[in-house]
Amino acid sequence: MDKNLLGYKGVKPVFLIVGFLTLVQSLSILLLAKWLAEVVSALFAGAPLKEQWGTSLLFLLAFLVRHVCALLMSRVSYRFAEATGRSMRQQMMDKLFQLGPRLAGDRGTGTLVTLVLEGVTKFRTYLELIIPRMVGMSVTPLMLLVYVYTQDTTSGVILTVTMPIIIAFMILIGMTARKQMDRQLKSYRTLSNHFVDSLRGLETLKFLGRSRSHSESIAHVSDRYRSATMRTLRVAFLSSFALDFFTMLSVASVAVSLGLRLVNEQMTLVTGLTILILAPEYFLPVRLVGADFHATLDGKEAGEAMKSIIDRETVQAVKLTASGAGQGVAEKGAASGAVAGNVSSAGRVGGAGRAGTNRTAGTTLVGQPSSASDFAWTNGAILQLNGVGVKYEEGGLSSLEGVSLRFAGAAKIGIIGESGAGKSTLVDILGGFLHPTSGSITVGASTFSSLTDEAWRKQTAYIPQRPYIFSGTLADNVRFYYPEASMEEVRRVIGEAGLSRLVDSLPNGLEEMIGGGGRSLSGGQEQRVALARALLSSRPIMLLDEPTAHLDIETEYELKETMLPLFAGKLVFLATHRLHWMVDMDLIVVMKQGQVAETGTHQELIARKGAYYELIQSQLEGIH
């Protein structure tokens, strides 16, 4: 049924135990039927009740054993499902954090969260059900059938013939139902989403003066939804109808044929009763599979979805060479005019060439995994991108192409360009969220395939447009990178980030709960918390991705005033389309269509009248 199933850890003992329990269970079903039939027929024949106590108690024993087996099976498979579900979730969580924010962006946060929480539950239900059902399906009917054959061939034949009919009909009807679902899936989806869509758009409807009249449309669409659903259900319910119908018919046929043969004295009452009791039990496993069909299907799909994430490849940062940075390992046609220019201008920024002193001459360690110390960033070290490119699909457009840049020591680097020019991709590369598909990156003395390494990230502070404020105290949020920090330090950075006034106004000061469930902060305050966080960690590299574009202009102004002095002594990358930041940058990288169009200081670029100048012109035009 599912080839993954046998691959889960510890599944074999579970199969063995469940198999054994199912055997015991089937046996007890046989015995309980036999004993019950014996008691009834003996009593019927006029035997005194007293003599039947022994067999009656044996029946009760068999009956209880049967249900104890069911209990144990369910317990064993639940344990297994729990453990497997948990390990799946752990693997997936680890993977999610390796794959980084890009995946969340692609898949949608909601989808991922639902997959982790609901998906694991569904998958667990699937595992819990599938093993006993599979084993039950293959063991119980067969055992009962063999026993029935030994007692009465005709009944055996009736039962044997019914089973394939049931299965064939269920498959046939299931397919028809699916086909019908598929045919109207599109309109079905629209209809079922209509209500949520209406609620989400309620404000808009109100503004348009359409909110009152819209309730008619809700009633109308709900009604159409009902008829569409009923059309599908009429077919879908047929499959359980078929199951019911043929089982019951089969049991009835067995009963009638038994009765006829009893009349002709071809059989004893004990046998007849035994078979009659066993007939519904024979079909029970199939009916259970039918009843749990949708639950198992959902769970199986959830399991596959999780597996597809877990099986995704993550490319680890690999150390390519330990050669010096100064060599400019230019690659793949990256040496365009603009790039050549930029290397020289970047060289001007910091005291370049220092890295050359640590050079381990000529040692080429291709493909060696990086170690933590490799990424160590010191003031004056060099960071160099060598022909870095990112292409999501083979043959697709590149998000980034042939980017060669060189930065040294502390500097403020502005990254500017229009939407889609590759700013965010570049930031993701620099932050170690994304592994480039081509090119390499040199840090200090060594060259790597990427910066996707914990050691690199630990030197980086990151301030996105919407910083992560988790549910906790303000102080804990500030201590996010550096949980060991003392309260004094927290207070100091809170002051530097301009949050003192906010803290004073809070009833619990630094211990005030913020984030989900706590006090909500304004956009500007969130940025300041992120800033305090960055300051507290004293990480040497800062990465800002569009920190102010969504804020009102006064908040933006104040935030800029706070931020600029705090950038001193760090290597700061600030990606934005707000031009005013650029004046204060030491170096500006202008991105255009995934490539570096030009680099230089504000003055230089203005004088050059290139891409930067055009960008300014287009933004400074008034509105007409």
Next chain:
Amino acid sequence: MKREGWFAPYVSSYFWRFVLIIVLGALTVFSASSLMYTSGFLISKASIPPENILMIYVPIVGVRTFGTSRAVIHYVERLVGHDTILRILSKMRVRLYHILEPQALFLSSRFRTGDILGMLADDIEYLQNVYLRTVFPSIIALLLYGAAVIALGTFDLTFALLMGLYILVLVVVLPLVSLLFTQRRQREVKQERNRLYQKLTDAVLGMGDWMISGRQSQFVATYEADERKVARTDGWLRGWARLRMFIGQAIVGIGVLSMLYWAAGQYADGAIAGTLIAAFVLVVFPLADAFLPVSEAVEKIPQYRNSLERLSGVEDRDGAPTQGAEVKQNGQGTRAVSAGVLEVAPVAGGRTETLDEVRTQSAGIAKIKVTVAGRDISTTTGQAGNEGHSQHDIAIQTHIRLENVGYRYGADDDWSVRDLSLDLPQGKKIAIIGRSGAGKSTLLKVIQGVIQPTEGSAEINGRAAASYGEDIPSLIAVLNQRPHLFDTTVANNIRLGNPQASEEEICAAGALAKLDSLISSLPEGYNTPVREAGQRFSGGERQRIALARILLQNTPVVVLDEPTVGLDPRTERELLATMFQAMAGKSLVWVTHHLVGAELMDEVIFMENGTVEMRGTHAELLEKEPRYRRLYELDRPVEFLG
């Protein structure tokens, strides 16, 4: 009590359907039981010596009938059940909508709108299980319980009582014990899972931050610890469910044994025929199948409670500020006006009414002559792009006046807006700027008449803005940060501005919003679906579609509530240019976070802590206020100009 609010009305209006479902459900079990009963009877009867096929003819027919009828009845029962539930669902939706609709404009401040609304919709979906999984099975079980005890009672009252006691354990005692036992834990699991959901959503949103912090494994560890806690409680619940199932089965086993004992005794006494021993014993199993699931059905009750609480929670706040007392006093006026609005006087262009004229009219029956100008937009069809064309479209002259307006939500709260005066004759354009919490949204609500000022007055054409009620959308259109695009075609989305609009009018509005090139790039032009929440389009494109919509709505006043947040500078500029061009002649209240385009406004108002910090034209402010100059330079840095 609240529960009745969401249940009782549907029970009474679908009473006979409910009866039908329950009868069918009972018949299903009856057929299954009768099959076993008659089968047992049949083979016992057949084994009695003076055999005759005719003697067992009736039971044979019975067995065949019951064998086939169960499936048929069950099928019909399920169809009727689902159909009824879907009907109820439809009513519940309309009802929820009616509850939410009046508070539409306050929802966003109360909830994280999208989430909570989605949750409410889910809650209603979930409530259908109350009937299908809990109410119907329980009632059917009780019904069969009664029937079984009565049937046995005709043979032997004492034994009927004993069996009644057994079934009582299955149908009442076990479910109640189970409910008491698990209620708290179930609630715990639910709450804990909600917390996990929140925590994980936060973490996925802040994944970049976690990666950078280098503490992601710590997060995974704490998250796993929380999950484990839930799993423990959950495991306990499952363990109990298994045990409960076993207890139930054990009772069934004892029941079978008792039945055997009793039937044998009765037979020995000659009270019943021997053929009935097998019949009585075999009938216990299918009957038990109806009684055993009751515990599970009842155990689900706490799960519905959350949904119900949320739904009643929404209902409780029915008296949101919209329905403020003062507004209600004006109720009569409102109704009169709606009549007035319907009384359409097609006067194209020109100043149809002056403020004084309006004032001379008796307050209640202000007769606003509306050229519901959407119909007149056809005049622009041929001349899109022609400067000043929209001048013709302004049918009503609207004059908005705010005098010393103050508003606070409660008597002890801080003032959200204080001492604010505003004069907005037809065609005037103002920009409002201020940080979050400065009182901008309160001001907009006052202008739209959604809230009645606590102090001062807000009037539109001399009448209190709040008294216009539902008629505001014919005067004021709103374009906010995230206008909702409904999951239908582009044309239908635009048409919402004026349902009577023709294709040409829609195209004309689209042309005004400069949608042409976008539309021509779409596979089906205006009839292309926008997909859920307009996902097909970028932020700027979505705003243009929404713009076309409010252009079709064609009101004399337009409120722009930060429509360009989140757009890049080029898109922002282009969108603003289109907007201002299309809105020539209309009054404009534009809340903005940037100062791009401020020079095109007649007045710029800076708000801080609910009051006006500075105001004037762009030129005046630039000259007088160094602070304004400083801010303006962020949008247009002087260094760059040189």
